[in-house]
Amino acid sequence: MTAKKPAEPSSEGIARSDRKRLAAEEGARALADVEKQAIEVRKNMARLREVREAKEAADAVLQAALPAPPPKKRPRKSRV
Numbered sequence: 001m002t003a004k005k006p007a008e009p010s011s012e013g014i015a016r017s018d019r020k021r022l023a024a025e026e027g028a029r030a031l032a033d034v035e036k037q038a039i040e041v042r043k044n045m046a047r048l049r050e051v052r053e054a055k056e057a058a059d060a061v062l063q064a065a066l067p068a069p070p071p072k073k074r075p076r077k078s079r080v
Helices: 011-065
Strands: none
Touching: none
C-alpha cells in the first residue's frame, strides 16, 4: 500500500517548515556576521602590523644614530 500525501499541509508541517526556514535564515545571518568580523580582524591586524613595522624601522634608525655603548669591564676577583 502506498500512502498518499494530503492535499493541504497540516499545521504541524507548516510549523516545522517555518522553523526550518527561520533556522536557515538565522544560520545565514550568523555566517555573514562571522565573515564580517573576520574581515575586520584582518584589517586591524594589518594596521597593527604596519604600525609595528614603522616603529621597528624608527627604532633601527635611532639605534644606528647613537654611538655604540662602551664594553663593560669585568669585575676583578679579589684574592684572599
